[in-house]
Amino acid sequence: MAEIVLDKVTKRYPDGALAVSEVDIEIADGEFIILVGPSGCGKSTTLNMIAGLEDITSGELRIGGKRMNEQAPKDRDIAMVFQSYALYPHMTVRENMAFPLRLAKVDNATVEKKVTEAAKILDLTQHLDRKPSNLSGGQRQRVAMGRAIVRNPKAFLMDEPLSNLDAKLRVQMRTSVSRLQKQLGTTTIYVTHDQTEAMTLGDRVVVMRGGVVQQVGAPQALYDHPANLFVAGFIGSPSMNFVPGTIENDTLRTVLGDVPLTGRIAGLLAKANAPREVIMGVRPEHFEDAHLLDEPTRDRGVVFEGQVDVLESMGADKYAYFSLHGEQAASEELAELAADAGSAEVTASGIELVTRLSAASSVAEGATAKIWFDNDKVQVFDPSDGRNLTYAGR
Amino acid sequence: MSEASQLSAENVAGASATARGVRGGSAGSTGSARRAKPVLSEGKKAERRLGLLLCAPAALVMIAVTGWPIIYSVWLSLQRFDLRFPDQREFVGLDNYITVLSSPYWWTAFGVTALLTVVSVVLELVLGMALALIMHRTIVGRGLVRTVALIPYGIVTVVAAFSWYYAWTPGTGYLANLVGPDTALLTERLPALAIIVSAEVWKTTPFMALLLMAGLALVPDDLLKAAAMDGASAWQRFTRVMVPVMKPAILVALLFRTLDAFRIFDNIFVLTSGAQDTASVSMQTYNNLIKGLNLGVGSTMSVLIFITVAIIAFVFVKVFGTAAPGSDQGGRR
Numbered sequence: 001m002a003e004i005v006l007d008k009v010t011k012r013y014p015d016g017a018l019a020v021s022e023v024d025i026e027i028a029d030g031e032f033i034i035l036v037g038p039s040g041c042g043k044s045t046t047l048n049m050i051a052g053l054e055d056i057t058s059g060e061l062r063i064g065g066k067r068m069n070e071q072a073p074k075d076r077d078i079a080m081v082f083q084s085y086a087l088y089p090h091m092t093v094r095e096n097m098a099f100p101l102r103l104a105k106v107d108n109a110t111v112e113k114k115v116t117e118a119a120k121i122l123d124l125t126q127h128l129d130r131k132p133s134n135l136s137g138g139q140r141q142r143v144a145m146g147r148a149i150v151r152n153p154k155a156f157l158m159d160e161p162l163s164n165l166d167a168k169l170r171v172q173m174r175t176s177v178s179r180l181q182k183q184l185g186t187t188t189i190y191v192t193h194d195q196t197e198a199m200t201l202g203d204r205v206v207v208m209r210g211g212v213v214q215q216v217g218a219p220q221a222l223y224d225h226p227a228n229l230f231v232a233g234f235i236g237s238p239s240m241n242f243v244p245g246t247i248e249n250d251t252l253r254t255v256l257g258d259v260p261l262t263g264r265i266a267g268l269l270a271k272a273n274a275p276r277e278v279i280m281g282v283r284p285e286h287f288e289d290a291h292l293l294d295e296p297t298r299d300r301g302v303v304f305e306g307q308v309d310v311l312e313s314m315g316a317d318k319y320a321y322f323s324l325h326g327e328q329a330a331s332e333e334l335a336e337l338a339a340d341a342g343s344a345e346v347t348a349s350g351i352e353l354v355t356r357l358s359a360a361s362s363v364a365e366g367a368t369a370k371i372w373f374d375n376d377k378v379q380v381f382d383p384s385d386g387r388n389l390t391y392a393g394r
Numbered sequence: 395m396s397e398a399s400q401l402s403a404e405n406v407a408g409a410s411a412t413a414r415g416v417r418g419g420s421a422g423s424t425g426s427a428r429r430a431k432p433v434l435s436e437g438k439k440a441e442r443r444l445g446l447l448l449c450a451p452a453a454l455v456m457i458a459v460t461g462w463p464i465i466y467s468v469w470l471s472l473q474r475f476d477l478r479f480p481d482q483r484e485f486v487g488l489d490n491y492i493t494v495l496s497s498p499y500w501w502t503a504f505g506v507t508a509l510l511t512v513v514s515v516v517l518e519l520v521l522g523m524a525l526a527l528i529m530h531r532t533i534v535g536r537g538l539v540r541t542v543a544l545i546p547y548g549i550v551t552v553v554a555a556f557s558w559y560y561a562w563t564p565g566t567g568y569l570a571n572l573v574g575p576d577t578a579l580l581t582e583r584l585p586a587l588a589i590i591v592s593a594e595v596w597k598t599t600p601f602m603a604l605l606l607m608a609g610l611a612l613v614p615d616d617l618l619k620a621a622a623m624d625g626a627s628a629w630q631r632f633t634r635v636m637v638p639v640m641k642p643a644i645l646v647a648l649l650f651r652t653l654d655a656f657r658i659f660d661n662i663f664v665l666t667s668g669a670q671d672t673a674s675v676s677m678q679t680y681n682n683l684i685k686g687l688n689l690g691v692g693s694t695m696s697v698l699i700f701i702t703v704a705i706i707a708f709v710f711v712k713v714f715g716t717a718a719p720g721s722d723q724g725g726r727r
Contacts, residue, residue: 053619074625086620090638099634100624147624157623 002064002154003029004050004187009059011045011211019045021211022059027189032181034202035191037234038340042211043191044159050189051157052076063154074103079148083160085140087132087147093119094128097146104151118146121180138169145180155187162197174200195235199223207231209336229279229386230333232379238284238319238354239337242329244383245280252380254280255326255351256304262376265390269380272389279329279381284319286377287355289363290370301374306353311365320363320371322353333386464700470693477687490694499678500695507674510587511655514594518651519644521595522602529603530610547600555664558593562665583670590672593661598654602647609643610636649710653703675699 004027011020020042027033035043048054050061052073061068068076087096094115101111119125122142132140141161148156162170178201181188192198198205199219207214207222215227226232232240245254250266252259259280261269290303312319328351355371363369380389474486494500525543532539546554561569564578579585613636621631637644659676662668668677676699683692
């Protein structure tokens with residue numbers, strides 16, 4: 001158990017490519033921290049540098065207060081779970097889990113005891129004498145976890161450990177990973193590209209893009225107060241709606257109508273020195289069917305009219321999709337997010353809007369609906385550098 | 395002339411017959427599983443008939459060029475047949491085998507061959523593994539490194555053997571001069587054997603390395619990273635993860651090289667001509683068959699070589715469980 005400190009850790013490959021740029025993270029003892037970002041954002045490289053599988057170009061890595069840059073992986077006393085599980089195919093489950101202990105020259109009785117214990121925690125007792133090839137994906141994943149926990153390392157590193165599981169099992173394993181981490185109280189660094197995993201698992205989430213840390217914070221804080229367009233678009237599912245707009249006095253003119261800026265937002269914008277042309281972001285759940293609201297509430301926000309493109313009823317609520325005429329919000333961050341989601345090619349012209357309405361809503365597919373949104377919940381971004389102009393700082 | 399081609403055909407026959415033996419071994423297990431299945435449908439039957447028909451031409455060629463020479467040499471080995479006395483040709487049963495197997499010359503040659511095989515294959519394995527690791531790990535100039543490493547294997551054995559021969563020729567050879575101007579190592583038994591081994595090793599290590607490199611590709615990077623995280627040193631990663639995982643490839647490489655090494659001929663022929671008891675079994679066979687014109691005894695020896703090689707293959711396949719790399723269902727994935 002130990003705290004892990006990354007102090008301006010940078011990775012530059014011999015060909016000059018910058019994979020990770022000056023990452024500063026302080027991870028407290030026992031904390032569960034998530035590195036999240038699209039593929040190629042440097043999260044796995046960061047993890048490998050903590051593991052010692054890749055050299056640190058500059059900066060310092062400290063585990064338990066000691067500089068670790070030059071230590072070999074085996075001397076860092078940390079365990080790692082790989083996406084491919086990396087189980088030794090020629091060893092049984094028991095031998096796989098015992099391997100780190102055998103290498104550490106632990107006596108047989110202790111090895112037996114620890115392996116049995118770990119197997120019990122992970123529900124692997126009846127599979128101990130089988131080879132990995134005879135196990136299901138979920139069982140293999142648990143063996144990989146078992147191999148990590150048997151030797152009580154200072155920290156666990158997990159590199160997309162659930163990505164190779166099918167959707168249902170992934171949700172199940174997510175809960176057990178979380179429970180296991182709480183039970184053991186070991187510092188854990190978890191890499192994923194899945195924002196749902198990031199939101200549900202971590203004490204804190206580190207969002208990375210192009211080797212640079214975008215924001216570090218508790219999942220809810222990232223969701224409510226994204227520091228920039230990238231974090232706003234990456235965190236949350238369905239993701240935030242982005243609409244271009246123009247600030248005129250205390251009004252934000254957009255295709256959704258003129259949004260009067262509340263005092264709080266106007267103050268923040270003034271402080272942030274906002275440009276005239278901006279991007280407005282609204283989360284899907286901040287929309288509502290106007291018919292379901294009483295007069296005072298409706299008057300507090302903005303109401304617009306649109307034709308419902310697609311309606312998805314999820315039971316607890318309804319997702320109504322709109323396509324509005326007008327220019328799409330354009331910025332580097334949004335383009336990258338679209339490319340990562342694979343939606344860059346399929347996006348139709350015009351603005352796509354996703355709204356989450358109450359189940360009681362009577363909107364119908366193809367019909368025109370009156371939709372309301374809360375103008376105090378909007379976020380305003382600077383299209384040139386992506387920063388959140390309404391970010392209060394958290 | 396015709397006997398010479400007969401001999402080389404025999405050698406080829408031995409090699410391909412054992413190669414088929416290897417494949418037969420691994421196919422055997424799937425074959426028995428198929429037999430347990432219910433009766434084939436009409437479509438499946440037609441498909442299988444077509445398959446057999448398509449294989450037939452190749453099978454016929456194989457029988458003509460490998461099956462027939464084997465049968466013919468077995469037939470010859472059961473006769474007294476000396477070209478110097480063609481009139482005395484007669485069927486003698488196993489007499490030739492008794493003659494050969496009770497001859498000290500045969501057993502000396504057998505011992506020499508076994509020694510050369512074991513020593514050279516072990517050295518090739520060690521050096522081949524090192525070379526394979528180097529070729530596998532090279533990042534800069536990969537193509538160049540691999541090409542350079544493979545040059546010895548690309549040189550005809552006889553040519554390579556002559557270059558070794560000249561290198562060890564007293565007075566003019568650079569290696570001979572290095573050791574001492576008054577020595578003639580090729581005329582002493584143990585040094586001559588050592589030179590033969592070094593020539594063999596130099597020539598075939600690249601082949602071994604090539605086979606082992608294919609095996610190295612079977613070891614996922616993640617596995618080695620995981621072992622490093624688990625606390626394994628570089629040596630432990632090699633012995634406890636890499637070698638066990640690539641064991642099928644190692645066994646195949648060993649099998650090929652052992653079979654080949656046991657039939658060693660060219661290097662000995664050029665370097666010592668079998669003087670000072672350095673002749674291998676193939677060398678003795680050549681002496682009897684081509685030089686001695688004794689087709690009966692010569693064929694007997696070649697049949698005995700064939701049987702030995704078959705036993706080696708059998709032991710590898712059945713005892714060590716050698717199979718094509720990747721076909722091992724138990725430990726992979």
